Amino acid sequence: GENVEQHPSTLSVQEGDSAVIKCTYSDSASNYFPWYKQELGKRPQLIIDIRSNVGEKKDQRIAVTLNKTAKHFSLHITETQPEDSAVYFCAATQMDSSYKLIFGSGTRLLVRP
Amino acid sequence: EAQVTQNPRYLITVTGKKLTVTCSQNMNHEYMSWYRQDPGLGLRQIYYSMNVEVTDKGDVPEGYKVSRKEKRNFPLILESPSPNQTSLYFCASSFPQGRAFFGQGTRLTVV
Numbered sequence: 001g002e003n004v005e006q007h008p009s010t011l012s013v014q015e016g017d018s019a020v021i022k023c024t025y026s027d028s029a030s031n032y033f034p035w036y037k038q039e040l041g042k043r044p045q046l047i048i049d050i051r052s053n054v055g056e057k058k059d060q061r062i063a064v065t066l067n068k069t070a071k072h073f074s075l076h077i078t079e080t081q082p083e084d085s086a087v088y089f090c091a092a093t094q095m096d097s098s099y100k101l102i103f104g105s106g107t108r109l110l111v112r113p
Numbered sequence: 114e115a116q117v118t119q120n121p122r123y124l125i126t127v128t129g130k131k132l133t134v135t136c137s138q139n140m141n142h143e144y145m146s147w148y149r150q151d152p153g154l155g156l157r158q159i160y161y162s163m164n165v166e167v168t169d170k171g172d173v174p175e176g177y178k179v180s181r182k183e184k185r186n187f188p189l190i191l192e193s194p195s196p197n198q199t200s201l202y203f204c205a206s207s208f209p210q211g212r213a214f215f216g217q218g219t220r221l222t223v224v
Binding site for chain 2: 089104
């Protein structure tokens, strides 16, 4: 089945700097890669997603890139703000009859004012 | 408003006392699932359902049951809770290979 590895587990950046979180996946047939943000005590919420027919997607300060050959995808946050502090999860679709999402272990991002 | 609703939000119970956590969605999603979240272990899938009357085990199904009698509801049942089931639980729903919407979470403590 699909395996998703996420790095780093913690990331501390200065406000205004960029943050990059990377994930690798094992199933070359996977075709859907969402990113979720989870603030303390809250539910995970989708912030951006990408499908395998696209190499990059942007939404304001957030971007996701996908390298299908290398089987990795990354989340890029530019001009970080304190409210970006949260745990971020990547995920990939397992391409069997279940189509379930397999999540990475999460990255705790701290943006220092 | 499109949403996934879980109840209760917080629950403290004793070992062995059966409990049910409800989950309901109003988006007509076929796919629903339950996750538990423990520190350092991320989100682990307990059970999922691809449609009414179709359920299957996820990665950590031991000690849990589910049912899907209606499309909108997907309750999680703990027949005999144990302390190692103390965790934060999330229900989620989506269209197949689509964006997953999560419920508010249920923090369960088994003493």
